[in-house]
Amino acid sequence: MGINIIIIIIISLLPLFLLISILGGTDGVDNRCDFPSDFIFGSGTTAFQVEGAAKEDGRTPSIWDTFVQSGQQTGDTDVGCNQYHKYKEDVKLMADVGLEAYRFSISWSRLIPNGRGPLNPKGLEYYNNLINELLLHGIQPHITLYNYDLPQALEDEYGGWISPKIVEDFSAYAEVCFREFGDRVLYWTTVNEPNVFVLGGYDLGFLPPERCSFPFGRNKNCSKGNSTTEPYLAMHHSLLAHASAADLYRTKFKKDKQHGHIGISIYGISLAPSTNSKEDVHVAQIAKQFFYDWVLHPLMTGDYSNLMKKIVGSKLPIFTKDEANLVKGSYDFIGITYYGDMSCKYMPNNWSVEYRDVYADLQIQMGFLSITERSLTSAKSLKGVLQYLMQEFGNPPVIIYENGFETERNSSLQDVARVKYMMEHIQVVFDALRNGSNMNGYFTWSFIDVFELLTGYKTSYGLFYVDLDDPNRKRYSKFSAKWYSNFLKGKTSTSLDSDAATKLLFYS
Template identity: 60%
Template sequence: MSNFLFIQLLLISLAGLGVCNGEKYSRDDFPPNFVFGSGTSAYQVEGATNEDGRTPSIWDTFAHAGRAGGATGDIACDHYNKYKEDVKLMADMGLEAYRFSISWSRLIPNGRGPVNPKGLQFYNNLINELLSYGIQPHVSLFNFDLPQALEDEYGGWVSQKIVRDFTVYADVCFREFGDRVQYWSTVNEPNVYLIGGYDAGDTPPQRCSPPFGKINCTRGNSSIEPYMAAHHILLAHASTVKLYRKNYQEKQHGFIGLCIYTFFYIPFTDSKEDALATQRANDFLIGWFLDPLIFGDYPRIMKENAGSRIPSFTKAESKLVKGAFDFIGVIHYMAIHVSDKSSNLALKHRDYNADSATTLVDIDLLTSLEVSITPWTLEGVLEYLKQVYGNPPIFIYENGQRMLHNSSVEDTPRVKYMEAYIEGVLNAMRNGSNTRGYFTWSFLDAFELFDAFESSFGLYYVDIEDPDLKRYPKLSAHWYSDFLKGKTVGSDPEGLGEFDRNVLFTSK
């Protein structure tokens, strides 16, 4: 089937999926073993960056260079010291699972070598606290925070040395925590991490080269480093999965996967050129990682457009990577329209974004505060993964609404967003999607990558002006709690008016 025809058929098939229009549903409409949770990541909530032996990561360096408006995660939400309070809030809400990441430089300060006892104790304490309330831990090993020591020593992910160091780090985590953690993801949204960190240079570790970088590039190569780093991430991931399956999985009965960022791409016009551009965009964002994991090699169009700049898998590497997952983690917020720009391919010196030969338009997350509520786009992503990649087990590990960070807890737009997207997940599952869990982003108002605490996704407001960083439940926390405890939702799509009034009245 041609790419053009496939995109057309996919869009047509979506017209037949369930339409999210406020139909009633409840927790009981999902399978009992389906899990609902929320998540954070280490640098965004832990704080205590200079406490108990932790050393800087590349995210520390990025923040201290002023890339988040002068703010840093040095304190963040102080989850390091307030984890018991936070887990109690999760339990009171009825949260079934909590996804968090481990700070590599807190656990192994030099990136390799001796384990930090204090870091080990913290994660043991956090896991035990979660389990004491029956909350399932889901752990990510890497979320934008490579130890700065490894970046300084050999360039981090651009060097194949990282494969061994990451695998050894993962081995420590499996050995120390795997008796209680059953769900592991290796690298969080590597596609976005690489585009931002190695092509545009506007996220850690800020590597890029003129004229492609969006900042003043002082190191890196936008033409080749995104592909090099991606190759090493895939090899590190596959090496880690091999280790886990060989030494731990049978005894610990756990599962391991990789998490990817997804847009739902839509052709900007009904032209054949834009349909083909949409398929290229999918290949360059999703296929970059899923094609190797499912089929053992990069997408054909990537190899054609990038040429010798994209590494080739050896037969042994292809065999190692293919099938190296138990589930795929999906991160999704919105749709993007795609327009053909194949003239980019004529550039003499290309970067990653030029290789995709597309233009992405109407990016809500970058041009407006709140994301449009279009839950059929998440259905579309799940349908795409079902049709193209054989319907792998999926956990939706991030989905949420961006809003201004302020003291108002009346986050009705977030409630509407969650209500619609959870219904979208239910529709996708009824259409055959192999989705196993849904996690909101985020549990707390976390330190966000570009604007720190200017915006927020949290179910709980964190008062960063309060020395005690007091937490306050938002309307969304109450709504999610009611849903998790069995209340039927989705019957008031326009205003959630009675719910608003009841919660705000009883909260005062």
């Protein structure tokens, strides 16, 4: 009996010993108490990825529903993680962890089923209930208005983001959200990752609405679209929609009533030169034009950069004077989603093509740009992203809205590698703050295992495992949830010395 008990204890301690051996005893930030009191720690999900109830209570399909139903992505999203019915349980878990904020998105087609026109009372009730439940537990709601899930009705009617009509419809949708929820919501993101969904959805076609054209599409189902022009149109209209919603919020709601903050969120991958050669440095700079400056330069100046204009030429839409004034300064913060890095290398080539998409525009400018596979574990590259924002864009207010580590789904709840990832990235965030970064928050991705947009249920990022084989979709806390909880409550250390490690084990 005694030997069996000892064996059980040793097995239970293995993840802890492994974590200590990985991290050693390096100095670092201890816990949440080392950060400013107004710095926000949270976690997040999005509507399509967790809500389920896809065909319930008046919700209509989004372009992502159509994408899944066409067989381009596999997995049950009708029920999914079922947060629509389990939001109270999830909010209780958030409170137990000690989250200060929860970032989620609103399903446009749940709130306004036709994309415009009458509200859905059940959709309105759900989001009011979720917001109220969060506040009841002392958790800030951070809302994203658009996360890849355009109502299919608007896509069918006029092509969604490639049409200027989207600006008016998005603004009307945003106004409903500000009016109905803004008395309790202080942080709004208009559009999430336009620098990803315009490339995936309108150039390469591997994301909804699967628009692309030969020879650029990576999706055999691309039967419509124009990879040469549509990505630039979709981005242009995304910027105008964002700016229109931000202006509406500031003039009609923020000034006298709500006093919140509004911004846009971009995919913030690090793009570093492979070597210090001037050629590699130059192509890395060009790559950044398409991942950062394409979105941020108009927000800072009211226009696309001169280099972007030179590369793209007449395909790049033009802001009118009024539009330029609308877009310039149309943010209170910039949201960043960060997972890893890529390296850029110049490869001489006389390559020329008759037809050009975004990547061809980028590559032809300076020989051939080779971008390597990204690393999903490099915390130091986050430092480069934050430095670029400081140096090139005047150090705008920043919130890291997504940062997470991918594992295979159904892997052990002892996700030691994820804890190591979180520790290292939180340390970079802390160092950046000390070095003058105007950063206001850090959110892990994701709160629970969700339907991942690229891999479905094959991989996971969550602090909590969701048993999809259980009709009740039971949640199980992972090692990372326990570590994050102790970090937020001041009970553990990112350096995880032996004393802190012991606390982690016995406070959990």
